[in-house]
Amino acid sequence: MKPISQTVEHYPPSGIRKFFDIVSQMDDVVSLGVGEPDFVTPWRIREAAINSLERGRTSYTSNWGLLELRRVISRYLEGYSGLCYNPENSVLITVGVSEGMDLTMRTLLNPGDEVIITEPCYVSYKACVELAGGKAVTVEAKKERDFVVDPKDIEAAVTDKTKAVLVSYPSNPTGAVADKKTLREIVDIAVKHDLYIVSDEIYDRLVYDGEHVSVPTLPGAFERTVLLNGFSKAYAMTGWRIGYAAGPTEVIKNMMKIHQYTMLCAPINAQNAAIEAIVNGAKDREDMRREYGRRRRVIVKGFREAGLDCFMPGGAFYAFPNVESTGLTSEEFCEKLLFEHKVAAVPGTAFGACGEGNIRCSYATSIEDIVTAIDRIKAFVAGLK
Amino acid sequence: MREQILEILRKDARTSSEMIADLIGSDAETVAKEIAEMEEEGVIRRYKTIIDREKAGDERVFAFIDVRVSPTRGVGFDDVARRIYRYPEVHSVYLVSGDYDLRVVVEGETMKEVAFFVADKLSTLDGVLSTQSNFLLKKYKEDGDIFDDIEEDTGRLLIS
Ligand SMILES: Cc1ncc(COP(=O)(O)O)c(C=O)c1O
Numbered sequence: 001m002k003p004i005s006q007t008v009e010h011y012p013p014s015g016i017r018k019f020f021d022i023v024s025q026m027d028d029v030v031s032l033g034v035g036e037p038d039f040v041t042p043w044r045i046r047e048a049a050i051n052s053l054e055r056g057r058t059s060y061t062s063n064w065g066l067l068e069l070r071r072v073i074s075r076y077l078e079g080y081s082g083l084c085y086n087p088e089n090s091v092l093i094t095v096g097v098s099e100g101m102d103l104t105m106r107t108l109l110n111p112g113d114e115v116i117i118t119e120p121c122y123v124s125y126k127a128c129v130e131l132a133g134g135k136a137v138t139v140e141a142k143k144e145r146d147f148v149v150d151p152k153d154i155e156a157a158v159t160d161k162t163k164a165v166l167v168s169y170p171s172n173p174t175g176a177v178a179d180k181k182t183l184r185e186i187v188d189i190a191v192k193h194d195l196y197i198v199s200d201e202i203y204d205r206l207v208y209d210g211e212h213v214s215v216p217t218l219p220g221a222f223e224r225t226v227l228l229n230g231f232s233k234a235y236a237m238t239g240w241r242i243g244y245a246a247g248p249t250e251v252i253k254n255m256m257k258i259h260q261y262t263m264l265c266a267p268i269n270a271q272n273a274a275i276e277a278i279v280n281g282a283k284d285r286e287d288m289r290r291e292y293g294r295r296r297r298v299i300v301k302g303f304r305e306a307g308l309d310c311f312m313p314g315g316a317f318y319a320f321p322n323v324e325s326t327g328l329t330s331e332e333f334c335e336k337l338l339f340e341h342k343v344a345a346v347p348g349t350a351f352g353a354c355g356e357g358n359i360r361c362s363y364a365t366s367i368e369d370i371v372t373a374i375d376r377i378k379a380f381v382a383g384l385k
Numbered sequence: 386m387r388e389q390i391l392e393i394l395r396k397d398a399r400t401s402s403e404m405i406a407d408l409i410g411s412d413a414e415t416v417a418k419e420i421a422e423m424e425e426e427g428v429i430r431r432y433k434t435i436i437d438r439e440k441a442g443d444e445r446v447f448a449f450i451d452v453r454v455s456p457t458r459g460v461g462f463d464d465v466a467r468r469i470y471r472y473p474e475v476h477s478v479y480l481v482s483g484d485y486d487l488r489v490v491v492e493g494e495t496m497k498e499v500a501f502f503v504a505d506k507l508s509t510l511d512g513v514l515s516t517q518s519n520f521l522l523k524k525y526k527e528d529g530d531i532f533d534d535i536e537e538d539t540g541r542l543l544i545s
Contacts, residue, residue: 016544016545019544020542020543020544020545023543023544024543029543031543031544033543033544033545034541034542034543034544034545035545036541036545038539038541040537040539294408294409295408297407297408297409297410298404298407298408301407344543344544346544367404367408
């Protein structure tokens with residue numbers, strides 16, 4: 001056979017994958033490696049989906065997604081952050097933020113266009129940029145700044161090829177939340193150099209101290225920002241595969257073109273479930289948030305007691321403790337921890353080279369499991385001394 | 386603070402003050418003090434265990450008795466309720482709106498025992514006009530706890 005696409009053939013698989021393959025062969029592992037809620041989708045949402053199936057709603061929808069869903073999202077965004085998106089042509093229902101990210105990059109980029117990405121970051125960003133023919137330019141969010149990027153580093157990375165800057169707070173894998181001032185500075189840079197902003201705000205509802213700042217609400221940002229969000233994290237709906245993109249009509253319309261040919265539409269049942277989530281899901285969402293917020297304190301305290309440096313993450317459901325004091329690399333630490341003490345975590349390097357020295361630990365895990373994991377980590381770290 | 390402590394204790398009364406403190410971002414001493422105060426004030430009455438009686442092999446029967454009461458001068462709902470709730474076989478008593486006034490939950494070794502209790506003790510009380518007994522057949526959920534064993538197996542991946 002002729003070789004497949006060179007780009008794809010030589011493209012590295014996700015760094016998370018490797019650990020997954022090991023863990024699935026082992027018993028009694030307590031996993032802090034999970035990037036999704038441990039809650040089942042709230043019953044009212046599941047029930048809405050069952051009802052929608054019983055009524056025979058099994059067809060395609062408009063390529064844009066159900067108008068009712070777009071309307072409730074638009075109204076929700078207006079009430080939540082004061083943003084006004086026309087549901088007819090500025091909101092697109094996608095198959096998760098994953099598809100939204102891919103569409104955004106394919107829509108914005110010409111071959112060779114650069115996108116500035118802050119690492120450590122979610123594994124798909126770089127791939128979405130590069131597979132769309134763009135060039136990912138990475139800047140490092142430093143530990144000293146609790147993993148919030150320094151806007152100066154973004155500005156220094158701007159070239160005449162730069163097309164967009166990708167922002168993602170609260171962050172996977174660090175749990176960092178950017179303050180308003182930092183975000184404003186990033187927006188100002190985007191305005192100054194006429195860049196698009198792509199803002200992945202999928203963890204916006206999982207913020208524990210203070211309020212989330214939505215990037216398109218900042219002065220100058222609205223007309224140049226593609227806002228990506230979804231239902232996976234806030235409503236514990238990862239498997240439903242449902243998200244949305246909202247932004248300038250020109251961009252969204254063109255994203256819709258690709259979506260129309262490649263995805264046709266997001267699954268109708270998930271769209272109907274999402275309507276229920278937006279309209280009636282606030283209390284369930286808030287209950288889950290409060291629960292994560294509590295576990296966060298327990299896990300961070302646990303790492304500190306184990307002798308690992310760990311900053312208090314402000315959002316998402318990840319802690320990002322530093323393991324340099326053990327003399328091990330992130331990967332060595334995670335491997336030993338897994339093989340010798342049966343706790344799974346993901347090395348920071350899976351999220352970019354600058355994640356070296358840290359590990360990602362998800363607290364979307366029962367408090368019992370967190371306590372067990374912490375006990376094992378304490379034993380592990382103590383044994384290394 | 387109290388609200389948060391109560392919410393946690395409602396789910397698991399054995400959660401230690403240390404753990405509660407960690408969960409809500411306080412210190413164990415403050416939490417312990419708050420709990421002691423709530424116990425003192427009767428906000429927290431006592432700590433019980435939730436038992437799945439069926440699994441424990443407990444075959445006692447329960448009935449919901451709807452009681453219509455005609456309060457008269459000098460004998461109000463409270464008086465009738467008090468006379469009822471002092472019986473050890475009475476599990477709970479509520480004053481409710483609707484066709485009936487008191488909803489009484491009675492437990493006994495056998496249906497017969499419960500029926501006799503109702504006939505003998507409840508319906509003969511001054512002010513009680515009528516009773517209607519409904520025997521409990523299956524408990525699905527009580528006080529937020531689901532007793533119906535259908536496992537939700539989420540099949541969540543261990544790393545993602
Ligand atoms: C930062 C971030 N963006 C996007 C996604 C993917 O979300 P979705 O399920 O909506 O495709 C994830 C999932 O882990 C994530 O952490």
